[in-house]
Structures are given as C-alpha cells and as structure tokens.
Amino acid sequence: xxxxxxxxRNLNLLVEKLLDISRESGFSTDDIVKYTKIDLSKPIQEVxxxxxxxxxxxxTKDEALMIKLGQRLDITFFGSFGFALMSCSDSAAVIKLIxxxxxLLGSGINFNILSDSHNSNYxxxxxxxxxxxxxKRLITELIISQSIYLIKVITNHDKLNCKVTFQHEGxxxxxxYESILKCDVxxxxxxxxxxxxxxNKEKIISANSAVHIIYQEQCEELLRDLNKIENFSAAARxxxxxxxDDFSDIKEVAFKLYISESTxxxxxxxxxxxxxxICDEVRNMLAKKYLSTTNLTVSDIATLLNYTExxxxxxxxxxxxxxxxxxxxHSNS
Numbered sequence: 274x275x276x277x278x279x280x281x282r283n284l285n286l287l288v289e290k291l292l293d294i295s296r297e298s299g300f301s302t303d304d305i306v307k308y309t310k311i312d313l314s315k316p317i318q319e320v321x322x323x324x325x326x327x328x329x330x331x332x333t334k335d336e337a338l339m340i341k342l343g344q345r346l347d348i349t350f351f352g353s354f355g356f357a358l359m360s361c362s363d364s365a366a367v368i369k370l371i372x373x374x375x376x377l378l379g380s381g382i383n384f385n386i387l388s389d390s391h392n393s394n395y396x397x398x399x400x401x402x403x404x405x406x407x408x409k410r411l412i413t414e415l416i417i418s419q420s421i422y423l424i425k426v427i428t429n430h431d432k433l434n435c436k437v438t439f440q441h442e443g444x445x446x447x448x449x450y451e452s453i454l455k456c457d458v459x460x461x462x463x464x465x466x467x468x469x470x471x472x473n474k475e476k477i478i479s480a481n482s483a484v485h486i487i488y489q490e491q492c493e494e495l496l497r498d499l500n501k502i503e504n505f506s507a508a509a510r511x512x513x514x515x516x517x518d519d520f521s522d523i524k525e526v527a528f529k530l531y532i533s534e535s536t537x538x539x540x541x542x543x544x545x546x547x548x549x550x551i552c553d554e555v556r557n558m559l560a561k562k563y564l565s566t567t568n569l570t571v572s573d574i575a576t577l578l579n580y581t582e583x584x585x586x587x588x589x590x591x592x593x594x595x596x597x598x599x600x601x602x603h604s605n606s
Contacts, residue, residue, distance in 0.1 A: 283350055283352075284316070284317040284318075284321075284322060285313060285316065285317050286350065287322075287342070287346070287350075288311060288313065288317055288325060289313070290342055290345050290346070291325075291326070291329050291338070291342060292305060292306070292329075293345075294335070294338060294341050294342060294345070295329060295332075295333050295335070295338075298333060298335060300332070300333055304332075305328075305329060305332055305333075308328060308332050309324075309325055309328035309329060309332070311325060323408050326339075326408070326411055326412075327407065327408065327411075330407075330411060336444045336445060336446060336449075337444070337446070337449050337450060337453060338411070339411045339412070339414040339415040339418065340414050340415075340418045340449075340450055340453050340454065341418075341453060342415055342418070343414070343415045343416070343417070343418020343419040343420075343421070343422055344418055344421075344422045344453060346419055346422070348423055348426055348427070351378070353488045353491035353492050353495065354370075354374055354377050354378065354488075354492055355423075356484070356488040357370055357374075357485060357488035357489050357491075357492055358370055358371075358423065358427060359426075359427055359477075359479045360477075360479060360480060360481040360482075360484040360485035360488060361427070361477050361480060361485060362477065362480045362482060362485070363473075363476070363477060363480070364395075364472045364473045364474075364475055364477070365473070366477075366485075367424075367427070367472075367477070368386050368388075368395060368472075370489075370492075371384050371386065371397075372384070372386055373492075373496075373528075373529075374492045374495075374496060376496060376499055376529065377492060377495055377496065377499070382399070382400075382401060382412070382416060383399070383400040383401075384397055384398070384399060385397075385398040385400070386398075394468075394469070394470045394471075394472075395468075395469045395470075395472045395473070396466050396467070396468050396469070397417075397420060397466065397467040397469065398464050398465065398466050399413055399416050399417060399465040399466075399467070400465070401413055401416075401465075406441075406566070409441075410439075410441045413439065413440075413441070413465050414439070417437055417439075417454075417465065417467050418453070418454060420467050421433060421435065421437075421454055421455075421456070421467065424469070424472070424475075427477050427478065427479065428475040428476065428477065428478065429478045430475070431455075432455045432456075433455070433456065433469070434456075434469070434470060434471045435456045435467060435468060435469050435470075436456055436457045436458075436459075436466075436467075436468040437450075437454060437456055437457070437458045437459070437466070437467055437468070438458075438459045438460075438462035438463075438464060438465065438466045438468070439458070439459070439460050439461075439462060439465055440461070440462060440463070440464060440465050441460060441461075442460055442461055443460035443461060444460070447460070504544055505530070505537060505540040505541055505544060506541055506544045506546050506551060508530055509526050509530070509537070509541065509548065509551050510551050510554065510555060512526050512529050512530070513526070513551065513552065513555040514555055514558070514559075523537060523538070523548045526548070553589070553593065556578050556589070557590070557593045557594070559577075559578060560574055560578060560586070560590055560598065561594075561601065561605075563577065564598055564601050564602040564605065565601075565602065565605040571583055571586070571587065571598045571599065574586065574598070575587075586598070
C-alpha cells in the first residue's frame with residue numbers, strides 16, 4: 274500500500290507530518306507516540322502504516338487528518354516518480370505517466386483515468402481494494418488530496434478547477450474539506466473521483482524533456498524490480514484487484530507488467546491458469562466482499578463487476594460457489 278521510491282525514509286517523514294498536524298490541533302506529540310507505540314528512531318516498515326494511521330486518527334478524532342496530510346507531502350516525497358511528473362511536457366504526458374507507473378505509488382491503489390472524446394476533460398478514479406473500510410476511506414482521502422496538491426504544484430496554481438466525489442458517507446464538517454481542497458466535495462457517490470475539466474489547458478511550468486527521460490528510465494527500472502518479485506498469475510490478480518470494478522483487458526495488464534500480451538498468455542499457461550480464470554477468481558472475490566460488507570443490491574454488484582445483466586452474474590456466482598448471491602449474503606451477515 275505504501276510503496277515509495279525510498280520507502281523507509283519517506284514513511285518516517287509521513288508519520289512526522291501526521292504528528293505535526295496533530296500537534297497543531299493541540300495534541301501532545303509525546304502522548305500520541307506513546308499511544309501508537311511508534312519508534313521514530315528506527316525505519317518504519319510498510320506493514321506498520323495502517324495501524325499507525327488508525328491509531329493517530331482514533332486518538333485525534335480529526336476527520337480531515339488525511340486531507341490535511343495530502344496537502345503537505347512535497348513532490349520530492351515521491352522520488353523519481355515525482356521528478357518525472359514535474360518534468361512532463363504537458364497534461365497528456367502527466368496522465369500517461371500516472372497510468373504507467375501507478376504501481377510505484379502503492380500495491381493496493383488503482384488510478385483509472387477517464388477522458389472525453391477530445392481528451393479535454395479528465396476524471397481520475399481512485400480504487401483501494403486491500404484495506405478495511407476506515408483505512409480505505411483514509412487512504413482514498415489522502416490520495417485525492419495529494420493529487421490535487423501535486424497538480425497545483427506542477428501547474429503553479431493555488432486553486433484548481435476541479436470537483437471531488439467520495440464513496441464513503443459524509444463528514445460532520447464538509448466545509449473544512451472544501452476549504453482545504455478549494456473545490457466542491459460530495460459524499461455517498463458511486464465512485465471516488467477527482468474531476469478535472471480543464472486539465473488539458475494547464476501548462477507544466479517545469480517541463481524539461483532531458484530531465485524527464487532520466488527520471489522515466491529510473492521509474493522503468495523500479496517497475497521492473499517490483500514485477501520480478503511475483504509470479505505472473507499473482508501479478509495479474511493484483512492488477513485486477515487494484516482496478517476494483519474496472520476490469521482491465523489483457524493488453525492493459527500485460528502493459529503494466531512490462532511484457533507483451535502473448536508472453537503473458539504463455540506465462541499464465543505455464544502456471545496452469547489463464548487470464549479468463551484469473552478474472553473469474555477476482556470477480557468472485559469482489560462479489561463476496563460486496564455481499565458481506567455492503568448493502569448493494571445484486572443488480573448493483575453485477576454492474577460493478579461489468580456484467581450487462583444481473584442474471585448472468587447470478588449464474589456465474591452459483592457456478593463458482595454452489596449457492597446464490599442472496600444465500601451467500603444471508604449466511605455471512
């Protein structure tokens with residue numbers, strides 16, 4: 274979840290900024306460190322971060338904690354990816370960079386970039402698929418706040434023409450969110466979206482093709498290193514889970530794994546599976562999650578899993594699990 278390009282130093286910095294925010298709200302840093310049992314003298318491990326964030330959030334009761342944090346993470350926090358972002362030639366290059374290297378930002382995070390037919394209006398759709406509901410909410414807010422901040426930095430604007438929608442329930446102080454992000458914010462929406470209607474009109478003030486090539490090569494190397502640690506079926510499964518309700522086709526998955534479509538098909542066959550089987554596995558996992566943790570109707574879940582008809586989803590679910598979606602929900606409620 275918290276992949277970074279120089280991970281441990283960045284995670285310690287992230288925690289220090291969380292403590293700064295809490296202290297500004299009147300909380301004692303010493304008390305929070307004691308409560309969370311953080312040892313800042315040692316490198317913080319990635320697996321510790323969800324617990325630390327939960328603890329600080331529960332201790333301070335600061336609804337906007339992660340919104341505030343997202344506005345304080347300098348672009349250098351993201352290492353080579355950040356510098357590659359700063360040196361992009363235009364907004365189209367920014368979108369392409371995010372699509373290509375999003376794995377460097379976190380193993381459970383997916384950015385799906387949508388645009389109109391003229392590539393003039395962009396929507397950044399964020400999905401988090403490996404955390405509990407509170408952690409999912411907190412990390413989603415952090416990512417969207419970070420995204421707004423980074424775009425403001427590279428375009429040299431204090432305020433963006435944008436709108437934010439969150440899937441989770443509304444907060445007590447919506448106005449605080451809007452004052453920090455400087456845009457309209459809506460809750461209880463179908464997707465977590467950052468809507469950017471005028472992004473293609475923005476100029477990247479630090480565009481530099483020579484610098485961009487250097488840092489993009491570093492990103493490629495980091496991406497190859499990450500992809501070496503998994504077998505191909507696990508990697509494909511991870512990418513589909515990251516995408517959540519937006520199932521990538523095999524060409525997109527192969528692209529993210531830095532291999533050709535034919536190579537991916539061959540490697541999956543060597544691992545005694547196929548892309549279709551992996552898609553079914555992921556759909557089944559997500560369907561069970563939605564049925565057991567949400568109040569979504571079976572038709573809504575079918576739509577989220579890219580079924581054109583609820584009946585097709587029901588038949589597939591019965592084939593996978595030998596019981597209907599409603600029976601599964603009742604037995605897991």
